Amino acid sequence: MKLFKYKIAILIGLTLWGCEAQSHQAQEAIIDIETTAEDLSLFAEHVISTPLYERDLAINPQQNELIYTLGNYKQTKRCLVVRQKKKGRWQNAEILNISGQYQDIEPFYSHDGDRLYFASNRPIYNDTTRNDYNIWYSDRVEDRWSDPVALDSIINSKGDEFFPTLSREGNLFFTASRANGVGKEDIFRAEFVDGTFKSPEPLPAEINTATFEFNAYVNPDENIIIFSSFGRSDGFGGGDLYISRKDKKGQWTASKNLGEDINSNKLDYCPFVDWTSGNFYFTSERATLQDDKIESVEALKQQTDQPLNGFGNIYKVAFGSLE
Numbered sequence: 001m002k003l004f005k006y007k008i009a010i011l012i013g014l015t016l017w018g019c020e021a022q023s024h025q026a027q028e029a030i031i032d033i034e035t036t037a038e039d040l041s042l043f044a045e046h047v048i049s050t051p052l053y054e055r056d057l058a059i060n061p062q063q064n065e066l067i068y069t070l071g072n073y074k075q076t077k078r079c080l081v082v083r084q085k086k087k088g089r090w091q092n093a094e095i096l097n098i099s100g101q102y103q104d105i106e107p108f109y110s111h112d113g114d115r116l117y118f119a120s121n122r123p124i125y126n127d128t129t130r131n132d133y134n135i136w137y138s139d140r141v142e143d144r145w146s147d148p149v150a151l152d153s154i155i156n157s158k159g160d161e162f163f164p165t166l167s168r169e170g171n172l173f174f175t176a177s178r179a180n181g182v183g184k185e186d187i188f189r190a191e192f193v194d195g196t197f198k199s200p201e202p203l204p205a206e207i208n209t210a211t212f213e214f215n216a217y218v219n220p221d222e223n224i225i226i227f228s229s230f231g232r233s234d235g236f237g238g239g240d241l242y243i244s245r246k247d248k249k250g251q252w253t254a255s256k257n258l259g260e261d262i263n264s265n266k267l268d269y270c271p272f273v274d275w276t277s278g279n280f281y282f283t284s285e286r287a288t289l290q291d292d293k294i295e296s297v298e299a300l301k302q303q304t305d306q307p308l309n310g311f312g313n314i315y316k317v318a319f320g321s322l323e
Contacts, residue, residue, distance in 0.1 A: 031083070031090045033059055033066065036278045040261065040317040042307060043281065048083075048093075049313040051305050055283035056106045056163075057314050059274045060113040067096065067107040067116070073311060080104045080118060098138050098145045105133075106163045106270070111220060114140045117164040124150045133160040135174060155190055155197055163215040163270070167222035172197055175214040182208035187216045187227055206244055206252040217271040225252070226280075228269035232257075237265030241282060243322060258322055266310075273319050280319040283312050 031044045042049050043057070053071040060066070064085040070093075071078035080099040084091045098104075102122040109116060117137045124130050134156035136148040150156055155172065162175040170192030177185050180201070186208045188200040202208050203225075207216075211231030218225050223246040230239040240263040244255040257263065262282070270283035287310035294300045307313050 033063060033274060033279070034277055036318045037316045038318060038321075040315055043314040043316045045307055049307045051307060051309055051311065053078075053311040054314050055312045056270045057272050057281045057283075058107040058109050058116075059272075059276075060109050061111065061276075062113055063276055065113075067109075068314065069105045069107070071312075078103050078105050080107055096145060098148055103133070106215075108164050108166065110166065111168055116140070116145060117166065118148075119162050119164065120148070122148070124156060125153070130158070132158060133162055135161050135164045135172075152197060154199055165216060165218050166192075167218055168220040169222065171222060172200075173203075173216050173218045173225075174200070175216070176200070178202075183210045183213065184231075185212045185214050187213050187225075204252055206254050212239075215269045215271065217273060219273065219275070222246075223250075225255075226258075226271040226273070227255075228267075228271070229255075230267075236260060236263045238267040238285065239269055241268050241271055256323070262317070262322065275319075278319050279316045280322060281314055281316045284315055285310060285312055 030047050048054060048068065053073060053075055054068055055071075056069040058067050065082065067080055067082050069078050070081040080096040081093050082096050083093050102120050104118055104120045106119045107116055108118070115137055117135060119133045120136050121131045121133050122136070124134050135151045137151070138145040138148045155161060155174070157176070157178070159177055165173045172190040172192065174188055174190075175185060176188055178188070182202050182205065186202045188202050190197040190200040207213060207225065207227065209229065209232065211229065213227055213229045216225055216227035224243070226241060226243050228239050229235070229242055232240070234257050241258045242255040243258055244252045247253055262268065264284060264286040266285040266287070268282060268284045272281045273279070274281065286308070288308040294303070303309070
């Protein structure tokens, strides 16, 4: 009898181990940053894109780490979350060691992957009364990130600064509302000269309008920009993604809506391009909630507890399919 129970225990253990291994392998297959997506798809469903609020994906140049923003349902708490790939396997998600206390959002890797820029409402310049969003950076120190440092006050005002992106030359693009702006919210560029940022200037009318422009991704060569805008006459709803390229004279061309294959009637924003795989990533609040009558509390819970519940998720599609 004891031998029989022992064999049963081993069998159960092996079964559980096998299920866990299959689950782990399934998870590995879902986190795919190598394959260029032929069609628009939800990125890493149930692993990264979950019923919580996910946004702001960044992938490091070495292709072995990704960071994104994870928030609760109402985004009253938002943290930077990291996943690392070690020995060919993606590790479990962890709160970045510099995050978790304040509202930290919108990560962006430097072009060597050893510096991380992000926006945060943590107190700045030793002023404990400040809770506006500013742009910070942290440097990689072995397997951790150093204490964040705020950019100079020529960048960080007492208003909000969001969504940092840097070109290969170090020029900084970000979102803000300022007196020298064009509209209600604009995209600014601060040139990087001799190790310091110059006074930010709003991008021209081909990009900024009298309404809202925000969350711009600029490619390393600084000749492609993808951003969101809300309130334009050609918009589909809650905020759409637009693209502009520089012409032969180095001037930005009139921005174009990326169309209904990308944009929805909900908020579409937070663009990022992984040039290694050729994938374009963005965040969307689109949902697939049905209009049918809810017959039970359990049905309501099931409909809510799914990635496409109307909170943010991350999508990907081949960059080459955008135009």
